[in-house]
Amino acid sequence: MKILHDYQLETIQKITESIHNGHHSIIVQQPPRTGKTVIMAEIARRATAKGNRILFIVHRKELVDQARETFIDQGVNINLAQIGMVQTITRHVADLKQPSIIFIDEAHHSLAKSYQRILTAFPKAIKLLFTATPWRMSGEGFETVADKLMVGKSIDWLIKQGYLAPIDYYAPKQIDTSKLKLKSTGEFTDKSIEQAIKPKIYGNAVKTYLKLAKCKQAIAYTYNVESAKKLAKAFCEAGVKAKAVSGKTPKNKRDQIIKAYRNGEIDIVTNAELFTEGLDLPNVDCVIMLRPTKSLSLFLQFSMRAMNPRKGKTAIIIDHVGNVERFGLPTAERQWSLTGSDKKTRQKQAGAMIKGVTVCENCFATFYRTGDTCPFCGASLTEEMQLDVDEKAELVKIAAKHRVELAKRIMSDVVTQNVAGKAPAELKSMKEIIAYGKIHDYKPGWAFFYGKKRGLLK
Known part of the structure; x- marks a missing residue:
């Protein structure tokens, strides 16, 4: 028991x-x-x-x-x-x-x-x-x-208590999201995904894995059966032991592959719509996403597949398809409700509070930007590195690696009435700037950018 x-x-x-x-x-x-x-x-x-x-x-x-x-x-x-x-x-x-x-x-x-x-x-x-x-x-x-x-x-609490592994999140930007089309279910069509993803994505996926997560056991999520097969073949040609499975794989063969993976005989399993919800694979250390999704449920199932804890472990998440642009980092706080919601509320629930999410061009790390250098590799950041995100988005965390919530760090003990009669130029701290923005019902991202402009955020 x-x-x-x-x-x-x-x-x-x-x-x-x-x-x-x-x-x-x-x-x-x-x-x-x-x-x-x-x-x-x-x-x-x-x-x-x-x-x-x-x-x-x-x-x-x-x-x-x-x-x-x-x-x-x-x-x-x-x-x-x-x-x-x-x-x-x-x-x-x-x-x-x-x-x-x-x-x-x-x-x-x-x-x-x-x-x-x-x-x-x-x-x-x-x-x-x-x-x-x-x-x-x-x-x-x-x-x-x-x-x-x-x-x-919360996911953040579970990580801090050791019940989930911390993550490093990487997002090479290799997808033309303008080509993605929806089907009646609300998900992207296979044809539009194929058109949006560059032909060399599989080679890039292999090279990125070898650079960021070599020798780690991984699960790769692809958008159809054929893409799972092609990706497994590409890994094998690079000397990485990989097998493809899908709902079309005979059960006995699928069970053999899962058993071999659990025994460490296979490095990577590529799959199409199989290892999403529920199935327990405790030795996954890396997740590779090659399937864009509109579903928050699928995104969290994908990205958290590698977060079973082990002493000293950091899970590696490689997002080749920009899912982080739609949902923010998997560690973001989300508000849940029984009641239905309009589009704006759904975006907030889904985690579209990602103003400042940045991909470092040097190491591909993905994080909430608060300065001019990458917190992972130290490379200088340029304005072009920031992803195109919702203007109404809200800053939630500094970086996946550090697990620090900017809002919690700088909003404690704010005395709102102290800033009520001031002009923005008279504000002396980020606490006052955030309180001022709340009083005047400014967009959530205003405090971050104004604080940055004033030099109060480094």
């Missing part, structure tokens, strides 16, 4: 208290790589120990066996547990025995009709819906499936 971390036990306690307070459908937000399945398994163990039935729903075939193993390992009475894919359960919902608790994994999918059919079939059951991202590109809210949202620890 796995020993739960303190924050996981705290989450279970909060869920228990919420149920006792009358909440019967709770969305539990937990960042990727923080043991959502283990938390659910512990709750299931306690429930089945009292003779209660539970229903556990996943949306991918690969996750069923993994969840079952976790539940058995955690001591769940498996005779009282029904574990299956939503596609199967929704077809046989009339045949199921009444569960006391329904668990939904990756619950941002729960608004789909297949989930709704299951949830409405058991009105007396407690519903616990787990997700890293209670957020949808459509802006649709979750009020119809939940009466409470429980927000977990």
